[in-house]
Amino acid sequence: MNMKLTNWMLAASTSMLLFSCVSNKKFKAAQAQYGTLETKYVTLQGEAEKCKDDKAKLEAEKLALNTKVDELNKQIKFLQENNTVALRQLQDLSVISASQAESIKKSMENIGAKDN
Numbered sequence: 001m002n003m004k005l006t007n008w009m010l011a012a013s014t015s016m017l018l019f020s021c022v023s024n025k026k027f028k029a030a031q032a033q034y035g036t037l038e039t040k041y042v043t044l045q046g047e048a049e050k051c052k053d054d055k056a057k058l059e060a061e062k063l064a065l066n067t068k069v070d071e072l073n074k075q076i077k078f079l080q081e082n083n084t085v086a087l088r089q090l091q092d093l094s095v096i097s098a099s100q101a102e103s104i105k106k107s108m109e110n111i112g113a114k115d116n
């Protein structure tokens with residue numbers, strides 16, 4: 001029994017050695033590919049970090065611009081209300097001016113009638 005176990009272990013370890021070995025050329029190619037991939041990975045990590053920073057800056061800028069838009073919209077609303085009030089006042093003045101013009105016209109007619 002001991003001999004069978006020894007033969008079996010010898011066969012198993014021989015097959016492992018035969019099938020697990022790779023050629024030196026393949027190993028160096030795999031190492032070179034690993035080095036290339038590792039370099040690309042580090043580069044991509046740096047780019048991803050830069051993108052995160054850019055995103056944070058753009059979000060802060062967007063927030064500031066949205067705040068400015070809100071302030072400008074408030075200004076527009078205020079100016080529109082001011083404009084409406086000013087237009088009403090001008091209309092009131094033009095009504096007074098029209099009535100004053102009518103009064104002046106009548107006064108002129110009366111003066112003209114007295115001269116005749």
